[in-house]
Amino acid sequence: MEKNPSIKCSIKNCRYHxxxxxxxxxxxxxxxxxxxxxxxxxxxxxxxFVLNS
Known part of the structure; x- marks a missing residue:
């Protein structure tokens, strides 16, 4: 998945990380x-946030 350089995130268990x-x-x-x-x-x-399953 491509990163969005405008949105930093450290929640590794999110589906969108x-x-x-x-x-x-x-x-x-x-x-x-x-x-x-x-x-x-x-x-x-x-x-x-969506939990990565």
Whole structure:
């Protein structure tokens, strides 16, 4: 899969992770939150994540 040089990613168990380098292979990702009022980085999520099976 081709890496997207605009999206760095270190989540190796995601289906869209480029296994050769720490990049995503998607053209774009969706970032969201699981908090009503996020105030820390831990409150954000990559909503494009799909577990690599």
């Amino acid at each position: 480029n296994q050769n380098e720490n990049y995503c292979t998607l053209e774009q990702i969706k970032v969201g939150t699981h908090e009503a009022h996020p105030k820390k980085i831990e409150c954000t999520d990559c909503e494009s």
